[in-house]
Amino acid sequence: MNTLLRRLYFLLIGLFLTAPMIVVAGVSVNVKQSLTFPPQGFSLAWYGEIFTNPEWRNALIASLTLAVLSAALAVLIALPLAWFLWRRIAPWANIFQLLGVAPFTLPPVITALGLLTFWATTGFYGASWTAVISHAIFFVTLPLVTLSLGFTAIDRSLVEAAATMGANERTIFKTVVLPLIRPYLISGYAFAFVLSLNEYIVAYMTVGFTMETLPIKIFNALRYGYTPTMASVTILFVAIAALVFGLIARFGDLPKLLGAMAAEK
Amino acid sequence: MRREPPQKIADYWPLAFPAGMLTVFFVIPFATMIAVSFFQRQQGGFYTPAFVFDNYARFVSLFFGRVLGFSLMLAIAVAICCIVLGIPFTYLLTRMGRKAQVMWLVALLAILSLSEVIIGFAWSTLFSRTAGITNLLVMAGLMQEPVALTPSFGAVLAGMVYQALPYTILILYPALVRLDPTLTEAARTLGASPVRAFFTVVVPTLRNTIIATLIMVFIFALGSYLLPQILGRPSHWTLSVLITDQAVYQSNMPFAAAMAVFLVLVTLAMVGLTVLIGRKGDAP
Numbered sequence: 064m065n066t067l068l069r070r071l072y073f074l075l076i077g078l079f080l081t082a083p084m085i086v087v088a089g090v091s092v093n094v095k096q097s098l099t100f101p102p103q104g105f106s107l108a109w110y111g112e113i114f115t116n117p118e119w120r121n122a123l124i125a126s127l128t129l130a131v132l133s134a135a136l137a138v139l140i141a142l143p144l145a146w147f148l149w150r151r152i153a154p155w156a157n158i159f160q161l162l163g164v165a166p167f168t169l170p171p172v173i174t175a176l177g178l179l180t181f182w183a184t185t186g187f188y189g190a191s192w193t194a195v196i197s198h199a200i201f202f203v204t205l206p207l208v209t210l211s212l213g214f215t216a217i218d219r220s221l222v223e224a225a226a227t228m229g230a231n232e233r234t235i236f237k238t239v240v241l242p243l244i245r246p247y248l249i250s251g252y253a254f255a256f257v258l259s260l261n262e263y264i265v266a267y268m269t270v271g272f273t274m275e276t277l278p279i280k281i282f283n284a285l286r287y288g289y290t291p292t293m294a295s296v297t298i299l300f301v302a303i304a305a306l307v308f309g310l311i312a313r314f315g316d317l318p319k320l321l322g323a324m325a326a327e328k
Numbered sequence: 329m330r331r332e333p334p335q336k337i338a339d340y341w342p343l344a345f346p347a348g349m350l351t352v353f354f355v356i357p358f359a360t361m362i363a364v365s366f367f368q369r370q371q372g373g374f375y376t377p378a379f380v381f382d383n384y385a386r387f388v389s390l391f392f393g394r395v396l397g398f399s400l401m402l403a404i405a406v407a408i409c410c411i412v413l414g415i416p417f418t419y420l421l422t423r424m425g426r427k428a429q430v431m432w433l434v435a436l437l438a439i440l441s442l443s444e445v446i447i448g449f450a451w452s453t454l455f456s457r458t459a460g461i462t463n464l465l466v467m468a469g470l471m472q473e474p475v476a477l478t479p480s481f482g483a484v485l486a487g488m489v490y491q492a493l494p495y496t497i498l499i500l501y502p503a504l505v506r507l508d509p510t511l512t513e514a515a516r517t518l519g520a521s522p523v524r525a526f527f528t529v530v531v532p533t534l535r536n537t538i539i540a541t542l543i544m545v546f547i548f549a550l551g552s553y554l555l556p557q558i559l560g561r562p563s564h565w566t567l568s569v570l571i572t573d574q575a576v577y578q579s580n581m582p583f584a585a586a587m588a589v590f591l592v593l594v595t596l597a598m599v600g601l602t603v604l605i606g607r608k609g610d611a612p
Contacts, residue, residue, distance in 0.1 A: 069420055076417055080439060083450035090459050144346035152333045156343060162350045169595055170551030172568045176575055176588045180364050181357030200353045261443035264553055278443040297446045304438035312430045322502040
C-alpha cells in the first residue's frame with residue numbers, strides 16, 4: 064500500500080512536470096496551422112519551419128552564437144578566479160566570488176536593468192557584442208560554482224608532488240590541475256550554455272530591438288497569435304536541455320555536482 | 329602545493345581579468361542604476377543627472393502598495409506550495425536507486441533551465457480552450473464544452489510553481505541526501521509509521537533548511553517577470569513586471585531604477601535573514 068501511494072505521488076508530480084510539454088509536443092505535430100490538442104494528424108513540418116523559415120532560422124543562429132560565446136566568456140572569467148582563490152590566501156579576493164554569484168542570486172530584472180542603464184550611458188546600447196558580455200556576467204555563477212567545487216576536490220599532495228619534482232607553476236597547471244578540473248569546466252560551460260540559450264530578460268533589455276534571440280522571437284510571436292512553430296521550438300529546447308544534462312550525468316557525477324552546487328549558495 | 333599569500337605583484341595576474349570584468353560590467357552597471365534612480369526624468373523619455381527623491385516618492389501610493397503587496401503574497405504562496413510538494417518528493421527521491429535519481433535530476437534540470445517564455449507558452453497552451461486540458465474533461469464527459477483557464481490567478485500560480493518546483497527540489501536535495509538514515513530507522517524500530525517518522529523526525533531536523541529554502545524560493549518567485557504577463561491579467565502584475573514595463577515601454581528609467589533598487593533592498597533583507605537562520609542552525 065505504501066509503495067503504491069508513493070508511486071502515485073511520483074506519478075502525479077511527474078504528470079505535473081510533463082503535462083505542459085506533452086500538450087506542446089502534441090500541438091507541434093499538428094497538420095493544420097492551429098493549436099489543437101489532441102493533434103489532428105501527424106506532421107513534422109513545424110520542426111522544418113525552424114530551419115527553413117528565415118525568421119526562425121536567424122533567431123536560432125543568434126541564440127546559438129550568443130550561447131556559445133557567452134558561456135566561453137563566463138568560463139574565461141570563472142577559471143582564473145576560482146584557481147586564484149584555491150591557490151592563494153587572499154581573503155579580500157573572496158569579494159569577487161561574491162560578485163560572481165550576485166547576479167544569479169538577485170531577481171534577474173535587476174541585473175538586466177543595471178546592464179541596460181550601463182550600455183545606454185556608455186552609448187553602446189544595441190550592439191550585439193554587448194549581449195555576449197551581458198550574458199557572460201549574468202551566468203558566470205555557474206562555471207564559478209562548479210569550478211570552485213572542482214578545485215576543492217583536488218588532492219593538494221598531488222600538486223605538491225609535482226612541485227617537489229621540479230615542475231613550475233605553469234607546468235603544474237597544464238599537466239595536473241587542468242586535467243583534474245576538466246569535467247567541472249565542461250559542466251560549468253554546459254550549464255551556462257543551456258541557460259544562455261533560454262535566457263530572455265537580459266537579452267531583451269540590452270539588445271532586444273536589434274537582435275532577436277529565440278526566446279525573444281517566441282515572446283514577440285505570442286503577442287501576434289500562436290503558431291505551431293513555437294511549439295516545435297519549445298520541444299527542441301527541452302530536448303537540447305535534457306541532452307546536455309543527460310551527457311553531464313553520463314560522464315560526470317551529477318548528484319555530487321548538485322549536492323555541492325546548492326550548498327554553495 | 330599549499331595555499332600561500334601572494335608574494336609579488338605578478339602573483340595577482342590571474343585575478344586581473346575576472347576582477348576587471350566583474351567590476352566594469354557588474355559593479356559599475358549596478359552603481360549606474362542606483363545613480364539613475366535619483367535622476368530627473370525629462371519629457372520624451374530622457375533623463376538628466378540630478379539628485380531628487382521624486383522616483384522614490386512615487387512608491388508612496390495606493391497603486392504601488394497594492395502591486396508590492398500582491399508581489400509578496402504571490403511569492404509567499406509559490407514558496408509554500410513548492411515546499412509542501414517538494415519536501416516529501418525530495419525525501420523519497422533521495423531514498424531511490426541511483427539511476428532513478430539521476431533520471432529525475434536530469435528532468436528537473438531541463439525544466440529549471442527553460443525560459444520563462446517557454447514555460448508561459450506551454451501553460452497557456454495547456455490552459456487554452458482549443459488545446460487545453462478541458463478538452464480531455466469534455467472527452468471524459470465531465471464537461472459540456474472546453475473553456476479557457478487563462479488569464480487567471482490560478483494559471484499564474486500554476487505556472488510559477490512549475491517554474492520554482494525544480495529549483496526547490498534541487499536546493500533541498502543536498503540537505504536531504506546527507507540526512508542520517510539511522511534517525512528514521514530508530515524511529516521506525518520504536519514503532520513509528522513511515523509517515524509519522526517523517527513528520528516527527530525528518531521535518532524537525534530540517535527546520536532551518538526548510539526556512540532557508542522558503543526564503544530562497546520566495547526570492548526566486550519574486551524575480552518572475554513574464555508568467556504574470558502571459559498567464560494573468562494586469563491586476564496580477566508583479567514588481568518585476570512593472571520594472572520591465574517602466575524601463576522598456578514607458579521609457580521612465582529613473583522610476584524603473586528606483587523600483588529595482590527597492591527590490592534589491594527587499595532581496596538583501598531576505599538573504600540576510602537566511603544567513604541569520606543558517607548561523608543559528610550551526611549552534612547546537
